[in-house]
Amino acid sequence: MKKSFExxxxxxxxxxxxxxxxxxxxxxxxxVRIERPDRPVHYIARNWTGSLLTFVMILVCxxxxxTEIKNPSQEGAAALxxxxxxxxxxxxxxYLTKSDSADHFNLHANLTRKGVSIIDEASWLATMxxxxxxxxSVKNAPDLEDGYDLLLIYEGRKPDKCKLWISEGNVYIQxxxxxxxxxxxxxxxGKVISMxxxxxxxxxx
Amino acid sequence: MSDHYSIHFQKVYEEYSDxxxxxxxxxxxxxxxxxxLTQETFLRVYKHIHQFNGExxxxxxxxxxxxNVAIDHLRRGRRLRFFSLxxxxxxxxxPSPVEIIVKGEKTSLLYKGIKALKLSYQEVLILxxxxxxxxRETALILGWSExxxxxxxxxxxxxxxxxxxxxGEIIEEII
Numbered sequence: 001m002k003k004s005f006e007x008x009x010x011x012x013x014x015x016x017x018x019x020x021x022x023x024x025x026x027x028x029x030x031x032v033r034i035e036r037p038d039r040p041v042h043y044i045a046r047n048w049t050g051s052l053l054t055f056v057m058i059l060v061c062x063x064x065x066x067t068e069i070k071n072p073s074q075e076g077a078a079a080l081x082x083x084x085x086x087x088x089x090x091x092x093x094x095y096l097t098k099s100d101s102a103d104h105f106n107l108h109a110n111l112t113r114k115g116v117s118i119i120d121e122a123s124w125l126a127t128m129x130x131x132x133x134x135x136x137s138v139k140n141a142p143d144l145e146d147g148y149d150l151l152l153i154y155e156g157r158k159p160d161k162c163k164l165w166i167s168e169g170n171v172y173i174q175x176x177x178x179x180x181x182x183x184x185x186x187x188x189x190g191k192v193i194s195m196x197x198x199x200x201x202x203x204x205x
Numbered sequence: 206m207s208d209h210y211s212i213h214f215q216k217v218y219e220e221y222s223d224x225x226x227x228x229x230x231x232x233x234x235x236x237x238x239x240x241x242l243t244q245e246t247f248l249r250v251y252k253h254i255h256q257f258n259g260e261x262x263x264x265x266x267x268x269x270x271x272x273n274v275a276i277d278h279l280r281r282g283r284r285l286r287f288f289s290l291x292x293x294x295x296x297x298x299x300p301s302p303v304e305i306i307v308k309g310e311k312t313s314l315l316y317k318g319i320k321a322l323k324l325s326y327q328e329v330l331i332l333x334x335x336x337x338x339x340x341r342e343t344a345l346i347l348g349w350s351e352x353x354x355x356x357x358x359x360x361x362x363x364x365x366x367x368x369x370x371x372x373g374e375i376i377e378e379i380i
Binding site (some may be wrong): 007008010011012013015016017018019023024028030031032034050066092093120153155 | 209215218222223226227230231236237240243244247251269302303304305309311312315316330334335336337
C-alpha cells in the first residue's frame with residue numbers, strides 16, 4: 001500500500017513543471033503579433049531549413065573543436081587544454097532570488113515558489129557560462145551587499161550554488177564552495193543588470 | 206480582434222499556458238519543442254476561442270487542442286525519420302528534461318519508465334495519473350470511449366510497473 005502511495009506521489013511531482021517566465025512572455029508576444037499565414041508548406045520547409053542549418057552548424061563546430069583539440073592554441077591565457085574543454089559543462093537553466101544574507105543560500109527547495117525567477121534565456125545563459133567557465137576572476141571584489149542567490153543547473157553534473165551581486169555597474173558572481181569571485185564581462189554587465197531589474201519588477205523578489 | 210477578445214485570451218493564456226506547456230513537455234520530452242507547441246496551441250486557441258461552447262472545462266478543451274498539435278508534430282517527425290522502431294514514439298534513451306531531473310532521481314526514473322511505453326500508454330498515464338483528468342475528460346481529449354480509457358489505464362499501469370522493475374532495483378522503492 002505504501003509503495004502504491006509513493007508511486008502516486010511521484011506522479012503528482014510530475015504534474016507541476018517549471019517554465020521560464022521570460023519564455024512565457026516571448027511566446028505570448030509572438031502569438032499576439034503573428035497574423036498566421038497559410039502554414040503547412042511553409043512550416044515544413046522552414047523545419048527542413050532549420051534542421052539543415054543545425055546540421056551544418058554541428059558539423060562546423062565539431063570540425064573546429066577537433067582542430068582545437070588536436071592543435072591547441074598556445075597564444076595567451078585564453079588557450080584551452082583538452083582537459084579544460086571536457087571539464088566545462090553547459091549551464092542549461094538558472095534560478096534567481098533575493099538573498100536573505102551573505103552566508104545563507106535560499107534556493108534549496110521549492111524552486112517554483114513565488115519570488116524565484118527561472119531563467120533560461122539564451123544570452124543570460126551564455127553570459128553565465130562565460131563568466132563561470134571562463135577564468136575572469138577578480139581579486140579585489142567589493143563586499144557582497146543586497147545580493148541574489150543564483151542556482152546554476154548543468155547538463156550532466158551537480159548544480160552550482162552561487163551568490164550574485166551588483167556594485168557600481170559591475171556584476172560579480174561567487175560559488176558558495178569557493179572563495180574566488182568572477183566578474184561578468186563589462187560589455188555584458190549592463191544587460192544582466194537590466195534583466196535582473198525587469199525580473200524584480202515582474203516577480204517582486 | 207477586439208480588446209475584449211484580446212483580454213479574454215490573455216487571461217486564458219496567463220492561467221493555463223504553464224499547465225499546457227507542462228503537458229506538452231511530458232509528451233515530447235524537449236522543452237524547446239514544448240514551448241513551440243504551446244505557441245502553436247495558443248495560436249489555434251486565439252483563432253477559435255469563440256468556438257469554445259462550454260461543454261467541457263476550458264482546460265480540457267485546451268489540452269485536447271494541445272494533444273492534436275503534439276500528435277501532428279510527432280507525425281511530422283516520423284515522416285522525416287527514415288528508420289523508426291515504434292510508431293510515433295519518442296526515443297526513450299533521450300535524456301530527461303532538466304525540469305524533471307531537478308525533481309529528483311525517483312521522479313526522473315518514473316518519467317523515463319513512462320517514456321519507454323508505447324504512445325497510447327504514455328498519453329493515458331499523463332492524462333489520468335499525472336494531470337489527474339477524470340475518465341470522462343480523458344475520453345474527450347483522446348477521442349476514446351470511457352471503457353477504452355479504463356482498460357488502457359489499467360494495462361498502462363501494469364506495463365509501467367513491469368518497465369520500472371526491468372529498469373533496476375532502485376526503482377523498486379517507488380513501485
